Amino acid sequence: MLEMHFGNMLGEVIGDKGLSLVEIEDIREKTAFAHSQIHDRKWDELAFIDLVNQDTSEIKELAAKITGNSDLFILLGIGGSAMGPRAILDALQPMHNFRNHPRIFIYENIDPRTLEAIIEVIDPHRTTINVVSKSGNTAETVASFMIFWEHMKKNLGDEAAKRFVITTNPEGGILRQIVKEQHMMSLPVHPSIVGRYSVLSPAGLLLSEIAGISSDELLLGAKDILTKCSNAELWENPAYLFSVLLYLMCVKEKRTINVMMPYADGLKSLSEWFCQLWAESLGKLGLGITPYPAVGTTDQHSQLQLWMEGPEDKVVIFVRIVDYGSNIRIPKVFEKIEEFGLLSGQCLNDLIDAAAKSTELALSNASKPNMTITIPVLDAYHVGQLFMFFEISTTFMGFLFGVNPFNQPWIEAGKNNTFGLLGKPGYQKQKEDVLRMAKENVCWRL
Numbered sequence: 001m002l003e004m005h006f007g008n009m010l011g012e013v014i015g016d017k018g019l020s021l022v023e024i025e026d027i028r029e030k031t032a033f034a035h036s037q038i039h040d041r042k043w044d045e046l047a048f049i050d051l052v053n054q055d056t057s058e059i060k061e062l063a064a065k066i067t068g069n070s071d072l073f074i075l076l077g078i079g080g081s082a083m084g085p086r087a088i089l090d091a092l093q094p095m096h097n098f099r100n101h102p103r104i105f106i107y108e109n110i111d112p113r114t115l116e117a118i119i120e121v122i123d124p125h126r127t128t129i130n131v132v133s134k135s136g137n138t139a140e141t142v143a144s145f146m147i148f149w150e151h152m153k154k155n156l157g158d159e160a161a162k163r164f165v166i167t168t169n170p171e172g173g174i175l176r177q178i179v180k181e182q183h184m185m186s187l188p189v190h191p192s193i194v195g196r197y198s199v200l201s202p203a204g205l206l207l208s209e210i211a212g213i214s215s216d217e218l219l220l221g222a223k224d225i226l227t228k229c230s231n232a233e234l235w236e237n238p239a240y241l242f243s244v245l246l247y248l249m250c251v252k253e254k255r256t257i258n259v260m261m262p263y264a265d266g267l268k269s270l271s272e273w274f275c276q277l278w279a280e281s282l283g284k285l286g287l288g289i290t291p292y293p294a295v296g297t298t299d300q301h302s303q304l305q306l307w308m309e310g311p312e313d314k315v316v317i318f319v320r321i322v323d324y325g326s327n328i329r330i331p332k333v334f335e336k337i338e339e340f341g342l343l344s345g346q347c348l349n350d351l352i353d354a355a356a357k358s359t360e361l362a363l364s365n366a367s368k369p370n371m372t373i374t375i376p377v378l379d380a381y382h383v384g385q386l387f388m389f390f391e392i393s394t395t396f397m398g399f400l401f402g403v404n405p406f407n408q409p410w411i412e413a414g415k416n417n418t419f420g421l422l423g424k425p426g427y428q429k430q431k432e433d434v435l436r437m438a439k440e441n442v443c444w445r446l
């Protein structure tokens, strides 16, 4: 089970920059309010919690079919619809494309050079394209879909529709309309689930099954931690405590940046997924916390100096793995040279462990608050736990701040400006606003 070590957030351990138990107890009213929002299911968007009980048989059937008839699986999506699936793949199938079949590629950003390169190498007869869009109307995803559709049509004619799977809202959206018209394969994402909370829905689970990662294990981990993270008592609920400590560090100590630093390459994408969740859910009404992705040990050699001696505005959250499932030992070569001799015979695990502990200690000794989340092994069960732990923490934190953790009004505004510029009827005002701003812009042309 996931563990959360929070001693280094407390005054007793790190001195006067830490929190006191009184400060934590003082916000009981707020925490009770936040708990009631979740417990009483006051928001439809909390439907992500029910994903732990979903039936995965349709996803598995589809995955088996795709695995049998495809050499390449391309996921088209952006934001939560790409970051969640990528977090699963990178965490649990490192170097997937070199070792497993079918190869998987996630096309998120609409960079034309990337697209050209993909189109050049794919064999349409052996490629399946999964279009993932919760809303079904995100311009980037729709544009990529249109380009791939035309390409596949050109090559496969009427058979093209069979090479697409659309993962979207079961009721509305323009993609759903096309699914019906073209009789395409599709999977539903519950209408109330917001994209960034959709990783454990078919949006993430189809790719997971295709990569050979058990969706049931992901869901089981999420379900087990949910039991812990549903407890009304703050001290018994790791997700609530996680949020309360970061909330207090933000409002009392002005620590408005949270560094998310897993000690595993595979969790770098999960850290980016967390950043979207934290940023889009909390950044509202002048409130919120800026998330900052990092990875250990790499960022000890790149960012740590800033954390140690820069502005006092951060809390560092480490994610540690007890057993990496590998015991690569550093061989006994060049031992006569002292520095080589020191490393000879040690496991890479030991080196990571020493680096992580010493960083934690350095921060704590310098009174820099930090927390450590530990999982015993990096497997689907524990990755499922991490997803649900952070999702519950985020909603709870949103309610502590008093903001809606499920909307993103300014992203919608940006989407509307894009529609305006592209000439969508009804969006003339947005177009004029953007063009006026462009005119007023001052720039140097050199």
Ligand SMILES: O=P(O)(O)OC[C@H]1O[C@H](O)[C@H](O)[C@@H](O)[C@@H]1O
Pocket (backbone or CB within 6 Å): 078, 079, 080, 081, 132, 133, 134, 135, 136, 137, 138, 141, 195, 196, 280, 408, 411, 412
């Ligand atoms: O899955 P979609 O509906 O296409 O949404 C993709 C992304 O769109 C917007 O940018 C939202 O702010 C994100 O939260 C969402 O993940």
